Each structure stands twice: as C-alpha cells, then as structure tokens.
Amino acid sequence: MTVATETGTFSGYLREKADAIWQASFQHPFVTGVADGTLPLDRFKFYVMQDAFYLSRFAQVQALGAAKAPDLYTSGRMAFHAQTTYNAELALHEGFAADLGITDEDKAQFQPAPTAYAYTTHMLSVAYTGTLGEIIAAILPCYWLYLEIGERFKGAKPAEPIYQKWIDAYGGDWFAELVREQIARLDSLAAYATEEERRKMEQHFLISSQYEYSFWEMAYRKETWPV
Numbered sequence: 001m002t003v004a005t006e007t008g009t010f011s012g013y014l015r016e017k018a019d020a021i022w023q024a025s026f027q028h029p030f031v032t033g034v035a036d037g038t039l040p041l042d043r044f045k046f047y048v049m050q051d052a053f054y055l056s057r058f059a060q061v062q063a064l065g066a067a068k069a070p071d072l073y074t075s076g077r078m079a080f081h082a083q084t085t086y087n088a089e090l091a092l093h094e095g096f097a098a099d100l101g102i103t104d105e106d107k108a109q110f111q112p113a114p115t116a117y118a119y120t121t122h123m124l125s126v127a128y129t130g131t132l133g134e135i136i137a138a139i140l141p142c143y144w145l146y147l148e149i150g151e152r153f154k155g156a157k158p159a160e161p162i163y164q165k166w167i168d169a170y171g172g173d174w175f176a177e178l179v180r181e182q183i184a185r186l187d188s189l190a191a192y193a194t195e196e197e198r199r200k201m202e203q204h205f206l207i208s209s210q211y212e213y214s215f216w217e218m219a220y221r222k223e224t225w226p227v
C-alpha cells in the first residue's frame with residue numbers, strides 16, 4: 001500500500017521540496033546497510049537506544065498536538081497516535097533490546113547524542129510554540145520517510161533477522177494507514193492556514209527532513225559530544 005500524493009496538494013508540494021534530502025536518506029550507508037544486512041550491529045544498537053529517547057519525546061509532541069487540536073475527534077486521534085508511539089517503543093525496547101543485548105548498565109549510562117537531542121528539541125519547540133498544523137508539519141517526515149523506506153526495501157532479505165523485523169515494521173499496512181491520516185490532516189489544516197503559517201509549516205518540514213538524514217549519520221558514526 002503506497003502513499004501517493006495528489007498534485008496540487010500542500011503535502012505534495014512539501015514532498016517535492018524535500019526530495020533531494022529524502023533521496024540522501026534512501027542512499028545513506030546506514031539505511032542500505034540495514035537493507036543488505038551489512039550494517040555492523042553495534043551501530044544499530046546505538047541507533048535503537050537513541051531512537052528510544054527520540055520516541056519518548058515524539059510521543060510528547062503528539063500529545064501536545066492533542067492538546068492543541070481544534071475538536072474532540074482530532075484530540076482523540078492525536079492521543080491515539082501518541083499511544084501507538086508508546087506501543088512501538090515498548091516493542092522496540094523489549095524485542096530489539098533483548099536481541100541486541102542492551103543491558104541495564106547500557107540504559108543507566110545512556111546520554112542522548114547531539115543530533116537526537118537537537119532533532120527532538122526542534123519538534124518540542126514547535127509543539128510548545130506552534131499550531132497543530134505546524135506540529136503535523138514537523139512530525140510528518142518522521143512518519144512518511146520511514147514508510148517510504150519500508151516500501152522501498154520491502155523486497156530486501158537481509159541475512160540479519162533484526163534488520164528484517166525493522167524493515168517489516170515500517171512496510172506494513174497498519175503504518176501506511178497512520179501516515180495517510182497525518183498527510184490528510186496536514187492538507188486540511190494547510191487549507192485554512194495563513195500564508196505565514198504555511199511558510200512556517202514548510203520550514204519545520206524541511207528541517208525535520210534534514211534531521212532525519214542526520215539521525216542516520218549520527219548512528220552510523222556513533223556520534224558523541226565533542227567534549
């Protein structure tokens with residue numbers, strides 16, 4: 001199930017604008033290394049731990065979206081999306097952590113890497129100061145890019161079963177459904193937004209797209225603070 005954007009929509013416009021950044025993600029050695037099974041596991045373990053931190057703040061952003069929603073239905077949907085992130089994080093922790101040998105000691109010593117911290121702080125800043133439309137624009141690359149990666153590498157059969165599980169998770173129809181819902185929400189909010197708000201939405205979307213690329217790079221290089 002693919003997500004095709006209709007021409008003339010705001011989401012289609014943003015997807016087009018971000019295309020060069022997204023192509024760089026598709027070709028990043030972390031992503032291609034997962035798909036062909038050659039990525040060293042220590043880098044994936046680094047990614048999983050940073051992603052747990054990422055998802056805990058992502059759920060906060062979705063919950064702030066629920067608080068800013070214009071109606072009860074949308075509050076409910078955004079809260080449901082936050083709950084889904086919690087479930088995904090649980091699956092990530094309990095499944096991958098056991099597979100990867102992530103110990104209590106690893107968790108006790110965890111520090112967010114600069115890029116994970118900066119990306120989530122970008123989204124939280126939008127969540128606290130912006131409208132629901134701005135929030136959806138900031139979080140949409142997270143959903144949509146992963147869906148495209150899941151679909152792009154659906155046929156991949158990496159020898160590493162952990163990588164297969166990861167690809168399967170984001171290539172599934174349940175995920176496509178959630179992504180489609182947020183794309184539709186972005187388009188309907190954009191239709192009533194001012195020119196100024198749409199300009200901010202575009203900026204948030206592009207910055208999040210950049211950070212998605214940087215997140216692969218962070219994990220591939222096991223980024224640390226310089227001091």
Ligand SMILES: Cc1ncc(CO)c(N)n1
Binds near residue numbers: 051054141142146212
């Ligand atoms: C960094 C990042 N972006 C997007 C997703 C998908 O929700 C994720 N798990 N992690």
